[in-house]
Amino acid sequence: MPLEKNLLSIVVPVYNEEESINETVNRLQKLRDNLAHEIDVELVFVDDGSKDGSLFYLRSVAEQNPNVKVISFSRNFGHQIAITAGIDLVEGDYVAVIDADLQDPPELIADMYRMALTGFDVVYGKRRSRAGETIFKKATAATFYRLLNYMCEIDIPPDTGDFRLMSRKVVESFKQLRERHRFVRGMVPWLGYRATPLEYDRAERFAGETKYPFRKMMAFAINAILSFSSKPLTMAIHFGLLTIFAGLAGGAYMLYLKFFTNTLVPGLTAVLLSIVLFSGVQILLIGVIGEYIARIFEEIKDRPLYLINETINL
Numbered sequence: 001m002p003l004e005k006n007l008l009s010i011v012v013p014v015y016n017e018e019e020s021i022n023e024t025v026n027r028l029q030k031l032r033d034n035l036a037h038e039i040d041v042e043l044v045f046v047d048d049g050s051k052d053g054s055l056f057y058l059r060s061v062a063e064q065n066p067n068v069k070v071i072s073f074s075r076n077f078g079h080q081i082a083i084t085a086g087i088d089l090v091e092g093d094y095v096a097v098i099d100a101d102l103q104d105p106p107e108l109i110a111d112m113y114r115m116a117l118t119g120f121d122v123v124y125g126k127r128r129s130r131a132g133e134t135i136f137k138k139a140t141a142a143t144f145y146r147l148l149n150y151m152c153e154i155d156i157p158p159d160t161g162d163f164r165l166m167s168r169k170v171v172e173s174f175k176q177l178r179e180r181h182r183f184v185r186g187m188v189p190w191l192g193y194r195a196t197p198l199e200y201d202r203a204e205r206f207a208g209e210t211k212y213p214f215r216k217m218m219a220f221a222i223n224a225i226l227s228f229s230s231k232p233l234t235m236a237i238h239f240g241l242l243t244i245f246a247g248l249a250g251g252a253y254m255l256y257l258k259f260f261t262n263t264l265v266p267g268l269t270a271v272l273l274s275i276v277l278f279s280g281v282q283i284l285l286i287g288v289i290g291e292y293i294a295r296i297f298e299e300i301k302d303r304p305l306y307l308i309n310e311t312i313n314l
């Protein structure tokens, strides 16, 4: 009796990738052929509201290949949401996520799958190096992962991205996390289960430009911290306590001057400076609280995470 083969679903978020999508599809098709005797493979492209020819191209590929599937959004919802939609809708026993720009070599998914078979529920790509990225991007990325780990209760492995493979068990658990501000590479470690890294060298973008310019990268980083940690609020309290102690010490010193010496309390400058400084700090901390309230507001509206305009072969 022939055993039913497992299915591996490969989820690929796509946003304006017309310059690399053709090559990405080819490399993934090749990967599927190489894995054919071990596992069935389906390719699921999530078009995140591309404004270029990406969707048009994907549609034509899907028309000829029933195992190439397309989900297309009604507009751009963002990378993390696109990944989520893919994970939500595929049926594979294993699900891999890979970017469309070929920075993560598709061939490694075969290694990830084989590693998973040795008893792991998550195999995540860990970047040993990153080609073609500016020193600035590398430095900000390094700082970011370290800061994030300091801020969060769970361990998010440094230098990982969304390139990973998960078992059905992990996927089902992941699907239960419905928060809007999503940071997938932190949510998966939060789930637990047995995970292992697969080290690799990150390649240059095949073509086109990064969709994460500095502004978006900062937003991504701040979002990750705010949605994963309430430590900024705790830090605010610590800072408040510290200033209270400093104030008490200063007060004691002034009382001492008043009662036991003839010196008047000096320093109008010090008074003005501390007023200006601490008003700034207060406004900043109110802003931090505001960010959390904004998140509560976003979550409580309970809107769908994404809207699908069209699916092909799904």
Ligand code: UDP
Pocket: 012, 013, 014, 015, 016, 017, 048, 076, 077, 078, 079, 080, 082, 098, 099, 100, 101, 103, 209, 210, 211, 212
């Ligand atoms: N992407 C997306 N929606 C977006 C931005 C990006 O689906 O709003 C996709 C993009 O097509 C790529 C992946 O997410 O497949 C990662 O984007 P990018 O390569 O620009 O990020 P970087 O590697 O520079 O961090």
Ligand code: MG
Pocket: 099, 101, 103, 205, 210
């Ligand atoms: Mg990229």
